Amino acid sequence: MKKILLSLITICMLVPSSVKADEGMWFLMFLERLNHRDMQKMGLQLTAEEIYSINNHSLKDAIIQFNGGCTAEMISKDGLVLTNHHCGYDAIAELSSAEKNYLKDGYWAKSRAEELKPSSLxxxxxxxxxxxxxxxxxxxxxxxxxxxxxKAINQEIAKIEKENNEGGKYTVSVRPFFQGNEYYYFVYQDYKDVRLVGTPPESLGKFGGDTDNWEWPRHTADFSMFRVYADANGNPADYAASNVPLQPKHHLPVNIGGVTENDFAMILGYPGRTNRWMPAGGIEQNVKFAYPAWVEGSKTGMDNMKKYMVKSDALNLIYASKFAGVANYWKNRQGMIDALSKFGVAKTKAEQEAKFNKWANKSANKAKYGNVVATINAYYAMTNEKAQHDNYLVQLFRTSAFGTVGRSLGRQLDIYVKSDASKRAQMAPAILEMATAMHKELHIPAEKDILAAQLNLYNKKAGYVLAPIVEKLAKENNGDFTNYVNATFDSSIFTSIDRVKAFLDAPTEELLMNDPLYVLSNELVNHYLVKSDELLKAQNDFEASFRLLVEGLRESKIGEIKYPDANSTLRLTYGKVRALPEDKRNDAAINNYTTLDGQVKKYKKGDLEFDLPTRVLEMNAKKEFGRFADKDGSLHVNFLTDNDITGGNSGSPVLNGKGELIGLAFDGNIEAMAGDVIFDKNLQRTINVDIRYVLWVIENFSGAKNIVDEMTIVK
Structure with a gap:
């Protein structure tokens, strides 16, 4: 393969004048030039080539993106995958039933034959x-x-993707960086036969629930395990009984020696999104308009799901995955509001932009950069109320199964009703399968309450310009959508599988076009998507100016950030095991780890968030920790590092200086929730599951030693 070249200009722009070892989400291809010396000083014992190589096997070959939204790692020569429990949550819930509730009770395959295949992973x-x-x-x-x-960029991207996919063997993605001032292409290989190997019971895997989410001290076994299968030649293949476990190019050794304060720690993963180049106006908009609407809309949906989830295990299973996803970002966005406000991040950014504006309006720079800040600020002023409105509407779409039904099942029925008999015969089974899958994940009484509550909230709080259909219905129903929603559900073809079947048997365009849920959904989505000419012009000018702002900040060296924002591409962050100030809630000797004793102290019998299996209580009382006990005699559960991560890093491996697995990243601390916008070197922490606790849960608590035995264990 051709060597990767970097122009001298780009090198000068990327080389940091003073790299903060605990800040940054770095490209692997630039480690030798930018980070390797720093990392060695901190404790790295690998060469840059051992971390990233395109010609030889390297550490990057063990790091995988898991189902598009998380990170995972290969930990055996037979395709064993480790990721977070919350990353595997959807698959575990899908495979569960009221009779075989793997989400609640856990599951461990005793043989390859017992490994379970989710429908899509x-x-x-x-x-x-x-x-x-x-x-x-x-x-x-x-x-x-x-x-x-x-348009021009997308045309060129299509050419690059075609040139590098080797006839469809690889997936190629071209991504913008530094707000479209640089572009890189990434080559991937996807495997679709991925099977569940094991998961702890939810009482361990989600211990602490929403109460402890984003909090320290934490005590959770946030992990699950899968296996990647391939054809006999190691190539990607659809699920088949004849497939064999993938033999990865590299798998991570697992070190059970434990960690101590200031130990080197690096994390490789796929961080989803940061906004560290975001202008002050964008931060202000989020804090005052967008995020409060997000929080309130999320809470409204969650409250109405929860009313039904507590009624039975079956109903809990239906909404568990959706609730967890909504709840995660509900607390995140509230934490963002608090942290961004507390630390005056918008003010700090505004001061930086004032310096930039002064530089931009010097004679040599004015033609290119002079109007950048003014244009950006004008755009945010124009869109503040729209941001609030849109976030209320988006939460309706996220929490109601019928909010976007017109664009999903409804679109298929629209095509169906306009097709000839032959085409309908081909489409009918897939439409019925789609409807069945949809109804498997909803409960009609709950959906009525969710939609009515979200419409009531949107009508009262969204402001800006409401969707005309909502204004009309609000007048007709005195501002209360409860009766309207009940009547709509009673008459819509979308609210039962039998009604969908009846429509497939006797389709009429008039029936579909007058279906109240179809009409409501389409009008809400259309209203969300529509943009005036004035707004389109402002958005065009904003995007161009934002790109120039980032270019100018780098050129002027006013900006301190030397790395691109996260965008779901593979990055490395390095730092160390690092305690937070003493916290009376943590019984550990140093506030950089927690223990099983601490977890047991949080135990509340029968509580949805803090219950524990009786066996855990008994094993802790007897100190049955086996080879996974720390030298202090306790079993360490979670620990802290000062790595720089964000959403998408969930499931990322925490590695020592030798590239050995010491933990599993799963969360951040709420005090540093501004971290997606600005990194706080004093407060920012990554919360990790200690790998010894992971192995203890598998081998000692669950009796699945066969799974641990296939790993490469290092002391």
């Missing part, structure tokens, strides 16, 4: 990356509108 291996900035940027010019620019 994939992992993605990173093959290589390269810089294509010069090529992409050569097809655009400053005179283009943003739409014209996007």
């Amino acid at each position: 994939y992992v993605r291996f990173f093959v290589r990356m390269d810089d294509c900035s010069k090529r992409i940027l050569s097809v655009v010019n400053p005179k283009m509108s943003e739409a014209e620019r996007e």
Whole structure:
């Protein structure tokens, strides 16, 4: 393969004048130039080539993106995968039933034959990356509108993807960095036959629930295990009984020696999104308009799910996954509001932009950069109330199964009703399967309450310009949508599988077009998507100015950030095991770890968040920790590092200086919830599951030693 080259100009722009070892989400291809010396000083014992190589097996070959939204790692020569419990949650819930509730009770396959295949689950291996900035940027010019620019770039991206996918063998993704000032392409290989190997019971895997989420001290076994299968030649293949466990190019050794304060720790993973280049106006908009609406809309949906989830295990299973996803970001966004406000992040950014604006309006820079800050601020002023409105509407879409039904099942029925008999015969089974899958994940009484509550909230609080259909219905129903929703559900073809079947048997366009849920859903989505010419112009100017702001901050060296925002591409962050100030809630000797004793002290019998299996209580009382006990005699559960992570890093491996697995990243601390926008070197922490606790749960608590035996254990 050709060597990866980096222009001298780009090197100068990327090399940090003073790298903060605990800050940054770094590209693997630049480690040798930018980070390796720093990492060695802190305790790294690997070469840069041992971490990332395109010609030889390296650490990156063990790191995978899990189902598009999390990270995972290969931990055996036979395709064993470790990730977070909350990353495997959807698959575990799908495989569960009221009779075999793996989510509640846990599951461990005693043999390969007992491993369970979810309907849809994939992992993605990173093959290589390269810089294509010069090529992409050569097809655009400053005179283009943003739409014209996007079209030209997408055409060039399509060529790059085709050139590098080797006839469909690989998935190729070209991604923008530094707000579209640089571009890199990434080559991946996807495997779709991924099976559940094991999961702890929810009382361990989700111990602490929403109360402890984003909090320290934590005491949770947030892990689950899967296995990747391939054909006989190691190639990706659809599920088949003849498939065999994948033999990965590299798997991580597991070190059970434990960690201490200031030990080197690095994390590789797929951080989803940060906004550290976000202007002050964007931060202010989020804090005052967007996030409060997000929080209130999320809570409204959660409250109405919870009313039914507590009634039975069956109803809890239906909504468990959706509730967990909504709850995660509900607490995150509230934490963001609090942290961004407390630390005055918008003010700090505004001061930086004032310095930039002064530089931008010097004669040599004015033509290019002079209007950048003013244009950005004007855009945010125009869209503040719309941001609030849109977030209320988005939470309706996220929490109601019928909020976007017009664009999902409804769209298929629209095509169906307009097709001839032959086409309908082909479409009918897939539509019925789609409807069945949809209804498997909803409970009609709950959906009535969710939709009515969200419409009531949207009507009262969204402001801006409400969807005309909501204004009309509010007048007709005195501002209360309860009766309207009940009547709508009683008459809609979407609210039962039998009604969908009846429509397939006797389809009429008039029936579909007049269906109240179809009409409501489509009008809400259309209203969300519509943009005036004035708004489109402002958005065009904003996007161009934001790109220039980032370019100018880098050129002027006013900006301190030397790495691109996260965007679900593989990154490395390095730092150390690092305690927070003493906390009376933690019984550990140093506030950088927690113990099983501490977990048991939180135990509340029968509580949905803090119950524990009786066996855990008994084993802790007898100190049955086996080879996974720390030298202090306790069993360490979770520990802290000062690595720089965000959503998408869930499930990422925490590695020591030798590249051995010491933990599993799963959360951050709420005090540093501003971390997606600004890194706080004093407060920012990553919360990790100690790998010894993971192995104790598998081997000692669950009796699944067969799974531990296939790992490479190092002391």
